[in-house]
Amino acid sequence: MKAAIFEHAGKMVVEDVAKPQIQAPDDVLIKVIRTCVCGSDLWSYKEGDHKQAHSMNDGHEALGIIEEVGEGITDLKVGDFVIAPFTHGCGQCAGCKDGFDGTCDNHPAPTNWGGGYQAQYIRFHYANWALIKVPGKPEDYSEEMMKSLLTLADVMATGYHAAFCARVKKGDKVVVIGDGAVGQSAVIAAKMMGASRIVLMSRHEDRQKLALESGATDIVEERGEEGIAKVREILGGPADAALECVGKQAAFEQAVGVLRSGGRLGYVGVPHEDNLNLWELFSHNIQVAGGSASVTTHVKNVLLDAVLKGEINPGRVFTQTYSLDEIDQAYKDMADRKTIKSYVIVD
């Protein structure tokens, strides 16, 4: 089968590799029909980020058709149209049952993330609970709807997770840090939860426009201390919640800086700088929660329904479309901010 291979920083290629196989009773094999590039895939593309040269891609978002099921699979069958999340919750541990399947306690690996989804086929483990069945067939849906469904594999669920972790509630003044696909999704989620003000920190006109159409009420272009002061000026005081969708220290500090005493910080950017100043949090009772998104929980409980009913249109973050053979361009354009998120059609 064809799969995208990380050749080295700045270079993705497509190669023929062995088709994956069922390995465990709870596995399924999926024929991928749509995949995409994630902001987190770009860490290695842009900087290497310790990723081994000539290794399988980090892609972890896909729509597909079930090709084969393991013997333990009871709730899915060959031919089902599914969303393949980047997470693999077991659905049975206390964490999954409490809605935190993105970091399932029963998962053997350091994270329960998938990889290698930029390919014609993937093996998906913990499939019975974690995979999400979509009603009908792919051909029942418009390409616009397919895009929105694909965001449910990661970015829309991840943006929602930021708002979920920050426990955004009706009337909250919310600040979103990060204007990429996850930040855009966090804006949508904050609106779903009834925020009265949604301030997006953004310097890019196309992203500002998209967010304003999705429910953002204000844009702040300034960063750091200036950005914090501007947010407080616009809101007439500090914010109730901040959604950190970047994963960098500066973004985190900005999030802390805009919050009131007892403010809630939801973070979903994969942390690339590890340290939190605990004193700063303590001295303002800042509540911090975040991690890998509870994709299966959020999608099954809320998001699939909202997408199918057309209440939200998160697929608009896909502003360019590519074939799998064009994967390097899909990465490059996203790294160069020529597209918010790259959508890939797989034959």
Added chain:
Amino acid sequence: MKAAIFEHAGKMVVEDVAKPQIQAPDDVLIKVIRTCVCGSDLWSYKEGDHKQAHSMNDGHEALGIIEEVGEGITDLKVGDFVIAPFTHGCGQCAGCKDGFDGTCDNHPAPTNWGGGYQAQYIRFHYANWALIKVPGKPEDYSEEMMKSLLTLADVMATGYHAAFCARVKKGDKVVVIGDGAVGQSAVIAAKMMGASRIVLMSRHEDRQKLALESGATDIVEERGEEGIAKVREILGGPADAALECVGKQAAFEQAVGVLRSGGRLGYVGVPHEDNLNLWELFSHNIQVAGGSASVTTHVKNVLLDAVLKGEINPGRVFTQTYSLDEIDQAYKDMADRKTIKSYVIVD
């Protein structure tokens, strides 16, 4: 008036100093009748901790009688019996209104903590909202009840804050780290909130006994990785919530280590080592919340009533009594773990 003075690490003295005076409309002057020593006072007593030699004591817990009121005071009068919290919430900002008055947004200083309460008189600012009136007169209460009332100035409210921040709920498996007065209070709070299991990490028999009488179900003496393994063994898996009542890195790591995916960590130990490993939190969706306790909120909403009805008896943490003149001994015995918390009667 007489006041305790921090002479240098290991030495408190009592000296005559100027009686404080009303400085602002929202001030009151309080004649102190009971005070005590806090675990946080011991940081400087044991190690210096950057505190200036020959300076006013850090005491911040008192019961007293209002001696004089500022012109802006509407809800209190001379002669009222009051609990003087260590915090000074304004009661009007978004933080205070949301129940986080321990880090009031309107407070001018870096923290809103009081100090100097180990003295015959104190000036208390933001008094109108933050001070807590106790019904009747001191002579209406037994000394045991006076002790429980005094814990509401800090430790009982602080232990409760840990459980409040960790959002402990009915049926939760809770681990308490720290067996001092705050840890003991956290055990009481976890029980009030309906925890099904309360594991206290403790190596001291007197403290273990007190906690078991207050609602702890299990004791773990081991620390670090061994302690984490023991907790998981006792609970048959990870905990839902952990209450960190120490303020040291090792305690924090232990708290993180016992939690499940999506577990909730409430921390109230004043952070003395500043860094949190964000990746560790992210990869388990650990929710972290804490800070200076919402003393006025918790006491007015829940704790004063629970103490007056005899439902909780947090005053049992005071295992030795001293006069103000014996303040050095009161510090020394607590530093040497000869008493859990030192109770001071002021004439």
